[in-house]
Amino acid sequence: MATMNISSLTARRAAIGVDVGGTKIAAAVVDASGRLTHRVQRATDVSGVDATLASIRAAIEAVLADAGPTAGDVGGVGLGIPGKVDPVSGVGLLSVNLGWRDAPVVATLEAALGLPCRIENDVSVGALGEARYGAGRDRQSLVYLSLGTGVAARVVIDGRLYRGAGGMAGEIGHLVSDPDSLLCKCGARGCLEAIASGPGIAARAQQAVDARTPTALRDMAAGGPVTTRMVFAAADAGDEVAQTIVERTGQYLGGAVKTLIMLYDPEIVVLGGGLAQAGNRLTAAIIREVDRLAAESYVFRDLWRPDRLAVSVLGPDVALLGAAALAL
Numbered sequence: 001m002a003t004m005n006i007s008s009l010t011a012r013r014a015a016i017g018v019d020v021g022g023t024k025i026a027a028a029v030v031d032a033s034g035r036l037t038h039r040v041q042r043a044t045d046v047s048g049v050d051a052t053l054a055s056i057r058a059a060i061e062a063v064l065a066d067a068g069p070t071a072g073d074v075g076g077v078g079l080g081i082p083g084k085v086d087p088v089s090g091v092g093l094l095s096v097n098l099g100w101r102d103a104p105v106v107a108t109l110e111a112a113l114g115l116p117c118r119i120e121n122d123v124s125v126g127a128l129g130e131a132r133y134g135a136g137r138d139r140q141s142l143v144y145l146s147l148g149t150g151v152a153a154r155v156v157i158d159g160r161l162y163r164g165a166g167g168m169a170g171e172i173g174h175l176v177s178d179p180d181s182l183l184c185k186c187g188a189r190g191c192l193e194a195i196a197s198g199p200g201i202a203a204r205a206q207q208a209v210d211a212r213t214p215t216a217l218r219d220m221a222a223g224g225p226v227t228t229r230m231v232f233a234a235a236d237a238g239d240e241v242a243q244t245i246v247e248r249t250g251q252y253l254g255g256a257v258k259t260l261i262m263l264y265d266p267e268i269v270v271l272g273g274g275l276a277q278a279g280n281r282l283t284a285a286i287i288r289e290v291d292r293l294a295a296e297s298y299v300f301r302d303l304w305r306p307d308r309l310a311v312s313v314l315g316p317d318v319a320l321l322g323a324a325a326l327a328l
């Protein structure tokens with residue numbers, strides 16, 4: 001009898017995780033063990049704040065409809081939102097991807113759905129997902145380094161996100177990594193995000209093509225813009241310019257990993273985001289650079305062990321899992 005009570009209690013402990021992106025919204029039911037069910041995907045309507053919130057609501061309602069009778073197990077909704085959010089007031093403060101400012105996300109959704117809702121920044125939910133269900137599961141401290149359209153890190157200590165005074169702790173993407181390189185959208189030159197994000201890799205490759213450096217990338221782009229995907233494909237096919245760009249990116253990011261380890265001394269640094277999933281050429285280059293930095297500094301060598309760096313095994317699901325963890 002006692003066993004039955006416990007299992008029925010466990011069964012109610014589920015939440016909906018929502019991963020809100022600039023082009024699509026993914027949502028699913030996540031149970032306490034991290035099992036994903038009733039997954040849906042919807043296009044994000046970014047024509048206005050109300051339209052965006054309506055498309056988020058529609059995705060959640062689609063999950064609830066799909067869950068049918070098991071929707072009663074859902075105790076809340078957690079959302080990962082790109083940009084700056086206030087998790088206390090539940091307001092989306094500023095999002096370039098969604099084109100909104102001061103969006104009343106939690107108030108609007110709670111009124112419509114009748115379920116408690118919580119929001120966090122998208123990189124933060126990635127960090128929480130990894131801490132709870134991924135590489136950080138049995139560890140006290142974790143740094144999640146997200147490598148994609150942007151570059152940012154988040155720190156989780158004892159299962160809790162370290163936000164800093166203004167909620168921006170871990171914005172390592174705007175550390176200057178190469179002061180002679182490209183201008184960043186933030187105004188500074190050579191930020192990690194400007195040169196080692198997906199668009200940063202493409203921009204550096206474009207520079208090489210524009211400078212008439214002999215490379216297969218010119219034919220691949222065929223007069224159009226060079227993409228990140230082309231750079232990795234050309235590198236795999238043996239193009240030296242593309243290989244150098246990827247290797248250099250690994251050096252920039254390896255430096256960032258060292259900085260994060262020196263700052264936080266975490267049990268593990270987890271690489272997530274699209275670039276971490278783009279094959280192992282880049283991650284191998286990052287590891288090579290971290291090893292090199294350890295070889296040259298006995299202080300860093302003392303902190304560094306190969307098992308302190310891992311690639312996310314949760315992949316694209318990490319945001320859904322972390323978002324749900326906000327409400328579990």
Ligand SMILES: [Zn+2]
Nearest residue numbers: 174184186191
């Ligand atoms: Zn910057």
